[in-house]
Amino acid sequence: MIWTGLLLLAFIVYHILHFTMRVTPGLTLVNDASGHFDVFAMVASSFSGFSGAGLYAAAMAVLFLHLYHGIQSLFQTFGLANDNSLPTITTAGRVVALVLFLGFASIPLSILLGIIKG
Numbered sequence: 029m030i031w032t033g034l035l036l037l038a039f040i041v042y043h044i045l046h047f048t049m050r051v052t053p054g055l056t057l058v059n060d061a062s063g064h065f066d067v068f069a070m071v072a073s074s075f076s077g078f079s080g081a082g083l084y085a086a087a088m089a090v091l092f093l094h095l096y097h098g099i100q101s102l103f104q105t106f107g108l109a110n111d112n113s114l115p116t117i118t119t120a121g122r123v124v125a126l127v128l129f130l131g132f133a134s135i136p137l138s139i140l141l142g143i144i145k146g
C-alpha cells in the first residue's frame with residue numbers, strides 16, 4: 029500500500045503539472061474555433077504516442093492495485109466491517125477498483141489505438 033500510495037502521489041503531482049498547469053515538455057496547446065482552450069486536442073496529442081498513453085495506463089494499474097486492497101482496508105480501519113460483511117465489502121471494493129481502472133485506462137488506450145481520433 030505504501031509503494032502504490034507514493035506512486036499515486038507522484039502521478040497526481042505530474043498530472044497537475046501536465047493537464048492543469050500545462051508546464052510539462054512537448055504539450056500541444058491550441059484554441060478551438062471559438063477561441064476557447066482546446067482540452068481535447070491537448071489530451072489527444074498527449075496520448076498519441078506509446079510513452080504518454082503507457083504512462084497513464086500504468087498509473088491507472090497502480091490505482092487499481094491500491095484500491096483493490098485499499099477499499100476494504102478503509103472500511104476495516106473505520107470499524108465499518110465485521111466478519112459477516114467483510115467478504116461482501118472486499119468483493120465490492122475489488123469490483124469498484126476494476127471499474128475505475130477500465131474507465132480511466134480506456135481514455136489513453138482508446139486514443140493510442142486510434143478508436144478515438146484526435
Ligand code: HEM
Nearest residue numbers: 040043044047048067071084085088091132133134135136
Ligand atoms: C487516464 C486517466 C485520466 C485522464 C485522461 C485525466 C484527464 C484530466 C484532464 C484533461 C484534466 C484537466 C481538465 C481541465 O483543465 O479542464 C485533469 C485534471 C485533474 N485530474 Fe485527471 N485524468 C485522469 C486521471 C485522474 C486521476 C486518477 C485522478 C485522481 C486520483 C485525477 C485527478 C485530477 C485532478 C485533481 C485534476 C485538476 C482538476 C482541475 O484542474 O480543476 N485525474 N485530468
